Amino acid sequence: MSELLTADRIEEIGALGLESPDPAVLVAELVGAVDEGRVADPDDTGYALLVAADILEQAGDLADALALATRAIAEQPDDNAYARAVRGGLLLRLGRADEGLAELTALRPLLETDPQATYVIDELAESGHGELALEWLTGALDAILERTRTHEHESEDAQDEAAAMIYGLTQQRHDLREEQGLPHDEYDNLADRLRAASTHALDALDDGPATLLFWPQAEFTALLLRWPALGDSYPASWDEHRAQIERALAEASGMGGADLGVAVGTVARLAAFADRAGSDPTSEETLDEYADSLDEAAVTAWPPGRNDTCWCGSGAKYKKCCLPRSRS
Incomplete structure (x- = not known):
């Protein structure tokens, strides 16, 4: 029997990507292991397929990348938000705008509840829908701030979650507007204030160092x-x-x-x-x-850019390595 495909090997393959003399061989290794039930940890099945999809996308084979992203969703239906976002982005880049926007629109509510859901915005922006990405970020911030105003006596955990949402969304929105050459508005000013004050925020954490x-x-x-x-x-x-x-x-x-x-x-x-x-x-x-x-x-x-090499030293892209695997 062939060797099991471990998480380390998946990351190694992701790091090689197009730098390999034959990326198709890497894709075949990943998909073959999934087909033959040789993924060491079944929870890594979708991860293996998404790494293969990323390699194909980099190679310009968007159709086959889409097929693998779709399969990743089916393989792990209980934990597929990231895979669905990837699928939505691929649909947009393939010119299937209605389908792609429908996929990403279904994930839009996560922007108000999940601090890590910025991948939804990334897929929109990377597919040429920067204006819509800004609209969604603004809408999410409006909703969260309204929620905090009308639920002043929420639990500490709920307040922490809201703070995480506000900080992350304002920073991403600020950066995206800056890339588009847009002038500062009230949310940009808030982002600047939060960033300037953030060096003091760690003092309030029980677990100290930055x-x-x-x-x-x-x-x-x-x-x-x-x-x-x-x-x-x-x-x-x-x-x-x-x-x-x-x-x-x-x-x-x-x-x-x-x-x-x-x-x-x-x-x-x-x-x-x-x-x-x-x-x-x-x-x-x-x-x-x-x-x-x-x-x-x-x-x-920390953090690196989503498409930059992961901080852990695996050589894989951050968005394919520690970012998604830390959410469990």
Whole structure:
């Protein structure tokens, strides 16, 4: 029997993309594993198909990319909003405007409830519908702000969700209007104020720093082998480690945090740091101090652009790597 297709391999293929001498072989590997039931984690089935669709889209084969996105929706019907957005964008780029807009319009309410649903706007903007994207962003902000005015006594969780919505939507709207050369309006001014004030917002968070300590895959394995006691502080797998980092940064961003990033650690440097300080390398205090000691070269800004290489070092695009996989 052929090997199982792991999440790491899916990401490796996504990173190779068109840089491979034969992208069709990569697509065949992904689709073949799905067809033969060889995806190691069944929850990654839709992910594998979307990575294959992305490779085909980059190659200009929009029709086949659409077929794979449609299949990803069918394979994982309970968690398909992102796949539906991809399908909607592909339909728009194929000239099937009515179908594409219908698909994305059905997802529009997510802009008022899900801080990560900006992919809906991305698909609109990338398909030449920037004006409509701005209209949807404005409508979502109007609705959320009205909701906060009429429900002043909502729970703390509801207030945090509203704050995350407002911050994220104003920033995306601001950037999109700037790209289109439009003058500032009231929401743009709000975006500027929120961004300027965001460096102070992290002070209100219980979980402090704007930069979180992250271990690349090889270093994560070496870390737990050298200091097994850290197994109580870190998740069992590297995949969950980076997902935790992504979720924490997304939460901080939703609360208005700015200048966020990941401090990339190495086992050798942690050991040397602890030795110099005469401290326990497995203590939380030592780990925090080690992260603070890292210079700018070891810090990766977060978040990257959706089409930029993911911050975790997988080599895949952010939108195909940690962004969608951290939402579970």
